[in-house]
Amino acid sequence: MTLRLYDTMAREKRVFKPQDPSRVTMYVCGPTVYNYAHIGNARPPVVFDVLRRLLGHIYGEDAVIYARNITDVEDKIIASSLESGEAIADITRKYADIYNADMASLNVRAPDIEPWATKHIQGMIRIGESLKRKGYAYVTKDGLYFQVDQMDDYGKLSGRKQEDNEAGARVAVDEGKRNPSDFAIWKFAKEGEPEEAIWDSPWGRGRPGWHIECSAMIKAELGDTIDIHGGGIDLTFPHHENEIAQSECAHGETLANYWLHNGFLDMEGEKMSKSLGNVKLVHDLAKDWPGEVLRYALLSGHYRAPLDWTRSLLEQSKTSLDRIYGALRRVWGDGNVEPDDRHGVRAKLMDDLNTPLALAELHALASEANKAADEKNERAMETVRNMLVDAGSALGILSMTPAQWEQGGDDDDSARIDAMVQARVEARANKDWAEADRIRNELAAEGIEIMDGGGGSTWRRV
RNA sequence: GGCCCUGUGGCGGAGUGGUGACGCAGCGGAUUGCAAAUCCGUGUACCCCGGUUCGAGUCCGGGCGGGGCCUCCA
Numbered sequence: 001m002t003l004r005l006y007d008t009m010a011r012e013k014r015v016f017k018p019q020d021p022s023r024v025t026m027y028v029c030g031p032t033v034y035n036y037a038h039i040g041n042a043r044p045p046v047v048f049d050v051l052r053r054l055l056g057h058i059y060g061e062d063a064v065i066y067a068r069n070i071t072d073v074e075d076k077i078i079a080s081s082l083e084s085g086e087a088i089a090d091i092t093r094k095y096a097d098i099y100n101a102d103m104a105s106l107n108v109r110a111p112d113i114e115p116w117a118t119k120h121i122q123g124m125i126r127i128g129e130s131l132k133r134k135g136y137a138y139v140t141k142d143g144l145y146f147q148v149d150q151m152d153d154y155g156k157l158s159g160r161k162q163e164d165n166e167a168g169a170r171v172a173v174d175e176g177k178r179n180p181s182d183f184a185i186w187k188f189a190k191e192g193e194p195e196e197a198i199w200d201s202p203w204g205r206g207r208p209g210w211h212i213e214c215s216a217m218i219k220a221e222l223g224d225t226i227d228i229h230g231g232g233i234d235l236t237f238p239h240h241e242n243e244i245a246q247s248e249c250a251h252g253e254t255l256a257n258y259w260l261h262n263g264f265l266d267m268e269g270e271k272m273s274k275s276l277g278n279v280k281l282v283h284d285l286a287k288d289w290p291g292e293v294l295r296y297a298l299l300s301g302h303y304r305a306p307l308d309w310t311r312s313l314l315e316q317s318k319t320s321l322d323r324i325y326g327a328l329r330r331v332w333g334d335g336n337v338e339p340d341d342r343h344g345v346r347a348k349l350m351d352d353l354n355t356p357l358a359l360a361e362l363h364a365l366a367s368e369a370n371k372a373a374d375e376k377n378e379r380a381m382e383t384v385r386n387m388l389v390d391a392g393s394a395l396g397i398l399s400m401t402p403a404q405w406e407q408g409g410d411d412d413d414s415a416r417i418d419a420m421v422q423a424r425v426e427a428r429a430n431k432d433w434a435e436a437d438r439i440r441n442e443l444a445a446e447g448i449e450i451m452d453g454g455g456g457s458t459w460r461r462v
Numbered sequence: 463g464g465c466c467c468u469g470u471g472g473c474g475g476a477g478u479g480g481u482g483a484c485g486c487a488g489c490g491g492a493u494u495g496c497a498a499a500u501c502c503g504u505g506u507a508c509c510c511c512g513g514u515u516c517g518a519g520u521c522c523g524g525g526c527g528g529g530g531c532c533u534c535c536a
Contacts, residue, residue, distance in 0.1 A: 044536055181533075
């Protein structure tokens with residue numbers, strides 16, 4: 001079974017071959033930490049978390065090194081600090097913590113390495129010096145710039161030629177640049193900017209440009225050439241194009257062998273934007289929906305396709321998970337799970353992370369589980385339970401026990417409900433249907449659904 | 463203006479050229495004290511027009527519709 005990934009550079013699916021199977025490297029562009037993450041921001045971490053899990057399964061957990069950075073120096077962070085008076089380090093620490101907590105609520109495992117941009121300033125300066133020495137960079141009154149026409153294959157990732165960019169694009173206002181497409185490697189500090197965001201460099205005091213941080217962190221943490229580089233589709237140009245330009249011109253090596261990009265989220269059919277007021281924060285969504293519902297919704301479409309984020313999508317995702325957890329409950333037994341990978345979920349993921357097909361496989365397992373339970377086939381129940389849990393872990397769902405999923409919440413309240421359900425079981429045994437129905441109705445009124453089965457009754461919050 | 467992606471049943475969403483996944487919703491049946499849950503069954507879906515082919519949702523061309531990027535937005 002081979003892993004195939006769609007490579008943006010090649011514009012086709014390619015069989016994945018790491019440079020070194022004992023050290024598989026992946027880098028994904030992480031957040032700029034100055035506010036809460038919205039659900040669109042969560043798509044890359046979730047998608048690449050699935051890939052990280054898959055790579056770990058194929059090559060061994062310890063053989064994969066996944067880095068996701070924190071951008072903690074940037075214009076908007078500086079603006080936020082100047083406005084609130086809060087120290088930059090405090091702002092970035094706070095929002096990085098919130099980001100990681102939000103991602104954890106979506107069952108996103110922490111990356112193996114989380115480099116912070118400001119810890120890599122010297123590495124950025126070294127790349128800048130190298131580029132300047134080799135004639136790829138020049139100094140203006142505003143900073144150090146990369147000269148794109150010095151690089152023969154600039155634009156190879158996004159497939160755009162320089163002429164194309166200039167045709168109808170907004171014109172860059174910086175007259176100091178030799179070409180409008182030239183971009184900043186280092187920006188000189190301006191009057192009034194906080195000392196916290198200023199470093200010395202051979203060219204003058206200032207701070208790094210956006211693209212250089214990833215070049216430096218990849219070099220320092222993972223090496224000259226990494227296996228996989230990922231991020232949102234919007235980063236293809238200019239961000240990743242410029243990373244390639246800097247890294248490859250400075251080091252003379254290919255930056256990444258596979259480029260993966262996820263598609264955007266729409267909100268109820270519209271573009272998500274502040275002006276439309278339809279930005280949904282993970283932090284807020286998590287108050288109304290279990291994290292696994294949000295994750296299921298994100299994985300319900302293929303990662304490269306646009307995904308329309310709607311209320312209906314969330315409701316359907318919730319119902320689907322209810323069905324799967326319900327099946328898991330019926331085969332749960334004593335809950336001693338021995339992960340069993342004899343299922344089809346990973347095979348579907350091997351084809352460019354086809355999560356919709358993988359979820360279809362999961363539903364097939366749920367059907368098997370229900371059938372095994374109907375037939376009271378103990379061996380089949382045990383096997384399918386082990387497969388369900390393993391399949392879920394491949395996708396980062398089914399991380400709870402069925403009881404936690406269906407009855408999670410206030411323990412005292414659960415005890416009260418258990419008692420009522422037990423009372424109803426006794427009423428039914430006495431054929432006191434009026435009392436049995438009364439209890440069921442009372443529980444239904446507070447959102448508790450009772451499920452009667454051969455072996456007794458159970459309940460869940462709906 | 464340039465580059466790129468996309469258009470499948472009521473909804474979401476797969477699909478290697480050959481009797482159209484899967485889930486949600488609906489309908490029928492089984493089961494149930496009645497329900498729920500579950501199981502079984504069930505759907506005149508592939509934007510339009512040409513072309514290639516024995517055969518196209520699947521390839522090619524042209525339309526129409528939607529979306530993204532074109533300097534710091536996942």
